[in-house]
Structure formats: C-alpha cells, structure tokens
Amino acid sequence: MPGSFGSITSALSALRYQQVALDVAGNNIANATTDGYVRRRVVGEAVSSAAPALWSRYDGHGEGVAVGEVRRMVDPLLDTRVRREHGMLSWLTSSQEVLARVEEGIGEPGENGVHAALLAFRNSWQDLATNPGGDAARQQVLGSAETLAQALRLQVANVAGEEADQRVRLNNVVAEVNTAAAGLAQLNQSILVTEQNGTDAGVLRDQRDQLALRLAELAGAVTTVRADGQYDVTVGGEALVSGREAGAFVVASGVTPAGDADGLPITFRVDASWGSTVLPSGAAGAGGELGGVTDVLTTALPSYRTGLDAIAADLASALNAQHALGYDAAGAAGGPFFSYDPLVGAASLQVAITDPALVAASSVTGGGRDGANADALSRAGDAADAYQRLVNGFGTTVASLQRQSANQAALTGSLDDAREQQAGVNLDEETVNMVTAQRAYEAAARLMTTLDEVLDTLINRTGVVGR
Amino acid sequence: MSIGRVTQRMLTDGSLDNLQRGLGRLARIQEQLSTGRVINRPSDNPTGTTAAMRLRGSLADQAQYSRNAQDGLGWLTQVDAALDSVTGTVKRARDLALQGANASAAGPVAREALAIEVEGLRAELLSRANTTYLDSPVFGGVTAGPVAYDATGAYVGTLGDVNRRIADGVVVKVDVDGPDAFGDGATSVFAELDALATALRAGDQAGISAGINVLNARIETVTAARTAAGTRFQRLEQADLAAADARISLENQLSTIENADLAETTVDLKLQEVAYQAALAATSRVMQPSLLDFLR
Numbered sequence: 001m002p003g004s005f006g007s008i009t010s011a012l013s014a015l016r017y018q019q020v021a022l023d024v025a026g027n028n029i030a031n032a033t034t035d036g037y038v039r040r041r042v043v044g045e046a047v048s049s050a051a052p053a054l055w056s057r058y059d060g061h062g063e064g065v066a067v068g069e070v071r072r073m074v075d076p077l078l079d080t081r082v083r084r085e086h087g088m089l090s091w092l093t094s095s096q097e098v099l100a101r102v103e104e105g106i107g108e109p110g111e112n113g114v115h116a117a118l119l120a121f122r123n124s125w126q127d128l129a130t131n132p133g134g135d136a137a138r139q140q141v142l143g144s145a146e147t148l149a150q151a152l153r154l155q156v157a158n159v160a161g162e163e164a165d166q167r168v169r170l171n172n173v174v175a176e177v178n179t180a181a182a183g184l185a186q187l188n189q190s191i192l193v194t195e196q197n198g199t200d201a202g203v204l205r206d207q208r209d210q211l212a213l214r215l216a217e218l219a220g221a222v223t224t225v226r227a228d229g230q231y232d233v234t235v236g237g238e239a240l241v242s243g244r245e246a247g248a249f250v251v252a253s254g255v256t257p258a259g260d261a262d263g264l265p266i267t268f269r270v271d272a273s274w275g276s277t278v279l280p281s282g283a284a285g286a287g288g289e290l291g292g293v294t295d296v297l298t299t300a301l302p303s304y305r306t307g308l309d310a311i312a313a314d315l316a317s318a319l320n321a322q323h324a325l326g327y328d329a330a331g332a333a334g335g336p337f338f339s340y341d342p343l344v345g346a347a348s349l350q351v352a353i354t355d356p357a358l359v360a361a362s363s364v365t366g367g368g369r370d371g372a373n374a375d376a377l378s379r380a381g382d383a384a385d386a387y388q389r390l391v392n393g394f395g396t397t398v399a400s401l402q403r404q405s406a407n408q409a410a411l412t413g414s415l416d417d418a419r420e421q422q423a424g425v426n427l428d429e430e431t432v433n434m435v436t437a438q439r440a441y442e443a444a445a446r447l448m449t450t451l452d453e454v455l456d457t458l459i460n461r462t463g464v465v466g467r
Numbered sequence: 468m469s470i471g472r473v474t475q476r477m478l479t480d481g482s483l484d485n486l487q488r489g490l491g492r493l494a495r496i497q498e499q500l501s502t503g504r505v506i507n508r509p510s511d512n513p514t515g516t517t518a519a520m521r522l523r524g525s526l527a528d529q530a531q532y533s534r535n536a537q538d539g540l541g542w543l544t545q546v547d548a549a550l551d552s553v554t555g556t557v558k559r560a561r562d563l564a565l566q567g568a569n570a571s572a573a574g575p576v577a578r579e580a581l582a583i584e585v586e587g588l589r590a591e592l593l594s595r596a597n598t599t600y601l602d603s604p605v606f607g608g609v610t611a612g613p614v615a616y617d618a619t620g621a622y623v624g625t626l627g628d629v630n631r632r633i634a635d636g637v638v639v640k641v642d643v644d645g646p647d648a649f650g651d652g653a654t655s656v657f658a659e660l661d662a663l664a665t666a667l668r669a670g671d672q673a674g675i676s677a678g679i680n681v682l683n684a685r686i687e688t689v690t691a692a693r694t695a696a697g698t699r700f701q702r703l704e705q706a707d708l709a710a711a712d713a714r715i716s717l718e719n720q721l722s723t724i725e726n727a728d729l730a731e732t733t734v735d736l737k738l739q740e741v742a743y744q745a746a747l748a749a750t751s752r753v754m755q756p757s758l759l760d761f762l763r
Contacts, residue, residue, distance in 0.1 A: 033476065103508050109519035109725060119527035126531045130538045130631060133603060133611065368609035368625045375632055384524055392517040395509025402510060413484065417477055424474030428758040435762070 013064030014444035021437035032425040036210035039425045043068040083216035085412045087288040090217040092405035094292035099398045105158040117148040125378030129371030138356035149349045156346040159305045168259040181246040184211040188230040189244035220287015236279035247272025307390040312346035318381030326360030326373030334360025482750040489743040496736045499727040522721040529710045536707035539631035539641035543700040549598040550693040561682040567667045582667040589660040606645035615645045620657025633706035648692040
C-alpha cells in the first residue's frame with residue numbers, strides 16, 4: 001500500500017514538471033526568431049520504484065513524473081549536409097560576385113569599350129589612307145591610338161584593382177576563420193565542463209553549431225563529432241580544431257600580410273601543437289569563401305589579365321612591324337608606333353609617337369602622299385578577334401557561375417528548409433504545448449485539493465460518531 | 468520536398484525569398500526596358516555578345532568603305548571632268564590645225580593667229596593636267612608637290628597608285644597616271660601642241676598634217692583613259708551602294724541580337740508585376756493567422 005502522502009508527492013512532481021514544460025514553451029516562443037536557436041522539447045519520464053528490494057513487493061501505480069531531459073531537436077546528419085552545401089554556396093557566390101563586378105567594367109557590347117576603341121583606331125588609319133597629306137588625319141590616328149591604349153590600360157587597372165581588393169579580403173577571411181576556430185575550441189571545453197556539472201548547455205551548443213556553420217561558409221571546414229561530444233574541425237583534410245585546442249590558420253604564400261602579391265601561388269598552412277601542415281591547393285584545399293577568393297585570384301582574374309596583356313603585346317608588335325615598313329611625312333622610315341614592356345603587360349602600352357608627321361602612312365620613300373601603309377596598318381594584327389574571344393570566354397565563365405550559384409542556392413534553401421522543419425519553432429505548436437501544460441498544471445493542483453479534502457475527511461470527520 | 472512540419476520562420480523566410488526573386492526578375496526586365504537592350508553585359512548572352520561585337524566590327528568597316536568610296540568618287544569625278552575638257556581642248560586644237568592646213572595661203576597673219584590660239588590651248592591643257600582634288604594633283608600619282616606637269620610639259624609627279632579600299636579585299640585605283648593621258652616630255656601633248664604651233668607659224672604643211680594625225684591619236688588616248696576611269700567610277704558607285712545596303716542589314720541583325728523587343732518586354736514586365744503582387748498578397752495572408760487568434 002502506498003503511504004497516505006504518496007499521491008501528494010505525485011501531484012507535486014506534476015506541478016514541477018508542468019512548470020518546466022511552460023518554461024521551455026516560453027523559451028521557445030521567446031527565441032522563435034533567434035538565429036541558430038534550436039527548439040527544445042521536454043521529455044517527461046514516469047517515475048516508479050517498480051524495482052523493489054529483494055524479498056519485498058511493490059504494489060504502487062507510479063509515483064508521478066520527472067523531467068527526463070530537455071532535448072535539442074537537432075539532426076547531426078542534416079547539419080553536416082547543411083554545412084557542406086553552405087560552404088559550396090559561399091564558394092560560388094563569392095567568386096561570382098567578384099567576376100560580375102569585373103564584368104561590369106568591361107562594358108561590352110557597347111560604344112565605350114575596348115572593342116569600340118579598336119574599331120575607331122582601325123578606321124582612323126583608313127581615313128589617313130584616303131588623306132595621307134592631311135595633318136588632321138595624322139592627329140586623329142594618334143588620338144584614337146591613345147584612346148585605345150587608355151581603354152586597355154583602364155581595363156587592366158580594373159582587374160588589377162579587383163585582385164588587390166580580393167587579396168585584402170583573403171587576409172580578412174583568414175582572420176575571421178581564426179576567430180571562429182578559437183571560439184569553437186573554447187565552446188568545446190565549456191560544453192564539456194558545463195554538462196559534467198549536469199547543467200543544460202543548450203545555448204552553448206547553439207553557439208557552437210553556428211560557429212561550425214560559419215567555418216564551413218568561410219573555409220569549407222568539415223566538422224566531425226567526437227565520442228565525448230566535442231567537435232573536431234578540419235580544413236582541406238587538415239585538423240584546425242581538435243577538442244579544446246585550435247590551430248592557427250595562416251596564409252603560407254601568395255599574399256603578404258599587407259595584402260600584396262608575392263608572386264607565389266596562394267597556399268594556406270595550419271600551425272598547431274600537433275604540427276604545422278600546408279594545405280593542398282585547388283579543390284582539395286580550403287573551400288567556402290576562402291576557396292572562392294583563392295580561385296578567382298589564381299585562375300579567372302589572372303587569365304583575363306594575361307589575355308589583355310597578350311592582346312596589347314600582339315597589337316604593339318603587329319603595328320610596330322608594319323609601321324617600320326612605311327615612311328613618315330618627311331620620307332624617313334617609321335619608328336615604333338606603340339611602346340610596350342612585356343614584363344609589365346598591357347598597363348605599359350603607350351603611343352610612342354607624339355609628332356603627327358612621324359606617322360608612317362606612306363609606302364614610298366621621298367615623302368610622297370601615299371596611304372598604302374596606312375591601309376596596311378588598318379589591317380595589321382587581329383586584336384579585335386582576340387578581344388572578342390577573351391570577352392566571350394569571360395562572359396561564359398560568369399554566366400556559368402551564375403547558373404551554378406542559382407542551382408546551389410536552391411539546393412541550400414531546401415536543406416535550410418529541412419533543417420528549419422526539424423529545429424524551428426512553430427508558434428501554434430508552442431501555444432498548444434502551453435495550453436496543455438497549463439491544463440495539466442490545473443489538474444495537478446486539483447489533485448492536490450482533492451487529496452487535501454480526502455485527508456480532511458480522514459482526520460477531522462473520522463471517529464466522531466455520537467459526539 | 469515533403470513538408471513534415473512547418474514553422475512560422477520557414478514561412479517568413481520562404482515568402483521573403485520568393486519576394487526577393489520576384490523583385491530580382493522585375494529589376495532585370497526593368498533594366499532591359501530602360502536600356503532598350505537585352506545584352507547589357509557579356510554574361511547575359513556570351514554568344515550573342517560575340518555576334519554583336521562582330522557585327523559592330525563589320526558595321527564600322529562598311530561605314531569606312533562607304534566613306535572611302537565617297538572620297539574615291541570625288542577623285543574620279545574630278546578626273547572625269549578634267550579629261551572631258553581635255554578632249555574638247557585637243558579637238559579644238561585639231562580643228563585649228565585643219566583650218567591652218569586649208570588656209571595655208573591665207574598669209575602669215577592668219578597663221579600667226581592660229582598659232583597663238585594653239586599656244587593658248589596648250590596653256591589651258593597644262594592647267595587641266597594640274598587639276599587637284601583636296602590639294603593633290605589628280606594626275607600626279609602620289610606626289611607631295613602641287614603640280615603634275617611643269618611649264619615645259621615635263622611630268623614632275625610621282626608615279627604610284629592612289630587606292631581606296633571599298634570592300635573586304637577590294638582596292639580600286641582612283642587616279643589616272645598623267646603620262647597615260649598626256650604623255651611625258653617630248654611625247655607629251657604639250658610638245659605636240661608646241662610642234663603644231665611652230666608648223667602653223669612656218670606654214671609647214673607636212674608638219675601641220677603630221678600634227679593633225681598626232682592629235683587624233685591623242686584624242687584616242689585621252690578617251691581611252693577616260694573610259695577606264697569611268698569604269699572604276701561605276702565600280703565605286705556600286706561599292707558605295709553595296710556598303711549602304713550592308714549597313715542596313717547589319718544594323719537590323721545587331722538590333723535583333725542586342726535590343727529588347729519592346730512589346731515582349733512590356734508584356735513580361737506586366738506579367739512579373741502581377742506575379743509580384745500575387746506573392747505580396749499571399750505573403751500578407753500567410754503571415755496573419757496563428758492559433759492565438761482563435762484561442763480566447
């Protein structure tokens with residue numbers, strides 16, 4: 001037989017449990033819009049001492065309820081996928097944004113780009129061919145050559161400026177990776193200690209998951225969970241965080257701390273107590289934003305810049321070779337028309353002539369009014385074709401990146417939805433939980449009153465016959 | 468995607484995403500409408516961009532060919548006018564020679580008058596031979612000097628073709644070499660007229676009839692040169708027309724590739740506007756209700 005007060009204890013446990021249920025519902029509602037918050041659910045456990053001592057017998061029917069756990073509704077597998085796809089998305093969007101910005105500066109097809117300048121330059125030679133005696137036509141050739149050289153230099157400067165910006169960004173991202181890694185290691189330790197105390201570390205776990213996601217976005221970091229619940233983080237296969245210790249993520253080569261290029265390929269290194277390792281380069285190395293920035297700095301931007309350099313070099317050599325075959329207004333053989341330094345590239349392309357009389361339009365000596373060489377000069381080289389190919393290639397790269405990142409955004413969005421289904425707070429659900437807890441609390445209180453009345457009957461009304 | 472559990476945040480985030488996408492599409496169409504172009508940057512259509520750049524290149528070429536042909540037409544018009552008047556002048560000289568041959572008995576005064584007129588014709592011919600177009604003597608080849616023939620009738624120009632490029636790979640000579648029409652030095656029309664004047668003065672019948680024959684041959688030569696120039700004139704005119712036609716057709720093609728179809732884009736814009744408004748309305752309905760509205 002249970003004791004007289006056993007049921008009162010049950011009622012008390014119910015009151016306490018429902019209080020916790022209300023607290024949790026309240027907390028969920030309060031954090032309905034908090035970033036990274038994972039909804040909690042109280043898991044109740046029926047209390048029973050149904051495992052009695054030896055040679056004894058239990059004839060009770062349960063002794064109320066206790067809080068089994070407050071569960072964070074996470075799905076570690078889903079979180080891993082979310083992190084991976086976010087890393088990929090941030091790779092694609094960061095490189096796409098950079099290239100789209102450069103692309104805006106190209107200004108093709110249009111009337112103000114390099115291509116238009118090339119055409120104007122070509123036509124100015126033809127105009128000179130029809131009027132080789134005129135100073136105005138000569139001046140026009142020099143003017144349009146200057147415009148062309150300027151347009152090429154401007155575009156190269158745009159690309160070089162973007163490269164400089166991205167190198168600074170690379171350093172900033174590396175700094176943020178280190179902050180996040182240190183924070184994550186610190187949280188690993190805090191969670192371990194807190195949970196050993198028996199305290200709920202849910203908030204810390206929320207923060208740690210957010211940092212793990214951030215690291216995936218920044219550097220494509222992969223997080224694995226240890227048996228003791230601590231997170232290990234690797235970047236490009238190399239451990240960055242191990243338990244409570246975080247390594248230092250540094251740029252090994254390619255970019256100086258001041259954001260300048262040092263001429264070497266961009267590589268990263270993790271310095272930690274377990275050794276110092278250089279990460280592999282390319283797709284096997286750092287991912288996320290860092291991977292995207294490294295990728296544009298290694299391939300897309302330099303290849304466009306060298307494409308422009310090649311066009312400038314071809315233009316200068318073809319024009320200079322043809323120019324040397326002609327004779328200027330005074331009948332002397334033509335000198336170099338463009339000056340170009342192959343070590344500097346397109347940024348060094350300059351018109352070498354300032355005196356219009358030195359333009360070698362004539363193909364005959366003796367200062368005749370011949371325009372045959374000007375006609376030949378208008379057809380020298382194939383800069384326009386090469387430039388079209390270059391722009392086409394760049395545009396295709398940007399367009400394909402846009403498509404990829406749109407696809408990846410859709411995929412990531414659906415995964416985020418799946419995660420939100422699991423971990424998000426539904427207000428209707430919480431309201432129902434709240435109402436349920438409230439009603440259960442009321443019922444437990446009523447149980448208490450009922451028992452009180454029962455005891456009252458027993459104590460005050462029993463044995464009063466004939467009094 | 469199967470939806471097991473829906474949260475308020477999912478709804479708001481989803482609605483926001485959809486609204487953003489709708490706005491993005493609207494902005495894209497707005498850009499096409501306001502710039503009037505469907506290709507605003509290479510990535511909008513890489514192949515179209517290349518085609519547009521090629522077309523722009525061809526357009527610039529055709530415009531230049533047209534300009535070149537116009538300039539060439541100017542040269543040849545000048546050449547034609549000069550040679551026309553040269554033919555007339557030489558014919559007149561031949562007529563004078565015939566007159567001199569018939570009126571040999573008329574006496575030295577009349578012959579002297581004929582000789583003076585022939586000398587006048589020679590001076591006129593010299594000025595015709597030195598006709599210029601934009602300061603260049605049209606019979607002087609590529610000379611930098613102001614004249615093709617000096618006062619003695621010697622050719623002082625520099626032989627060389629004055630060419631104009633009027634189509635891809637097509638180059639046309641727009642001048643006439645002076646010696647082809649006028650001869651040079653002792654064999655020039657000027658020497659012939661000098662000889663005629665001398666013969667007239669002297670009453671040298673053999674000299675006069677030789678002069679008549681020479682001048683007849685000269686008329687043939689000048690006419691041949693003029694015919695050749697006329698053929699080239701025609702080629703230039705045709706090339707000019709062809710370049711103008713090509714420009715129109717190229718501009719059409721360029722517009723098809725680059726420019727936005729106004730009607731289509733406007734309809735698209737309207738469509739996207741409707742879609743966006745629908746998304747807004749749906750969002751406002753989805754966000755409103757919760758269980759709290761119904762619990763009292």
